[in-house]
Amino acid sequence: MRSLLLVPLLVAALAGGCGKKKSEVDRLADDATDVVLPDIRAKIAAGTPGDAIPCSRVTANVDVLEREGYAELAKDIHQVCDHDLPIAHLKLETETAEAARKAAPDEKVLRACFNGKLSVAVERLARARRVDGGLIARFNQVCPENPVEGTDLAP
Numbered sequence: 742m743r744s745l746l747l748v749p750l751l752v753a754a755l756a757g758g759c760g761k762k763k764s765e766v767d768r769l770a771d772d773a774t775d776v777v778l779p780d781i782r783a784k785i786a787a788g789t790p791g792d793a794i795p796c797s798r799v800t801a802n803v804d805v806l807e808r809e810g811y812a813e814l815a816k817d818i819h820q821v822c823d824h825d826l827p828i829a830h831l832k833l834e835t836e837t838a839e840a841a842r843k844a845a846p847d848e849k850v851l852r853a854c855f856n857g858k859l860s861v862a863v864e865r866l867a868r869a870r871r872v873d874g875g876l877i878a879r880f881n882q883v884c885p886e887n888p889v890e891g892t893d894l895a896p
Contacts, residue, residue: 766809773799773806773814781821790829791858796822823869827862831873834859835880842883854884863889 763771777799784793799818807815834856841853859880866872881888 766805769802770806770811770814773818778817778821781826785825785829790826790833793826796826823865824871827865828873830858830862831876835876838880838883850886851884854887
């Protein structure tokens with residue numbers, strides 16, 4: 742009976758010893774490639790960027806990925822997290838504010854004009870020097886009581 746209990750342990754030990762164990766960097770790269778970036782892209786495509794896995798899950802270690810031979814992946818992370826996702830937030834919030842203004846053209850202050858996600862998106866775009874002046878101008882036209890500022894970092 743005891744020998745039967747040892748068989749699964751022996752099989753597990755042999756299986757664990759076979760093959761190369763992935764490094765932490767490889768696991769980070771796999772997570773970014775297989776989970777995080779596809780999720781963010783899918784949420785952008787669905788028009789629900791707020792439901793995406795937070796970029797901080799991959800941007801916190803992007804410098805490690807760059808150093809350890811994942812330069813193309815790091816570049817992709819920067820594109821998605823410093824441009825695509827913030828632009829999706831900015832576009833969604835601008836369109837939401839435009840719809841609110843259209844529904845209530847005489848309303849002095851619109852709730853849709855005050856949104857933290859918009860500020861975070863614009864800050865991220867400004868840090869990456871990738872501000873979209875057209876979307877910001879549209880938002881500011883609809884929301885003159887709360888204009889987007891700090892876009893002087895635009896290229």
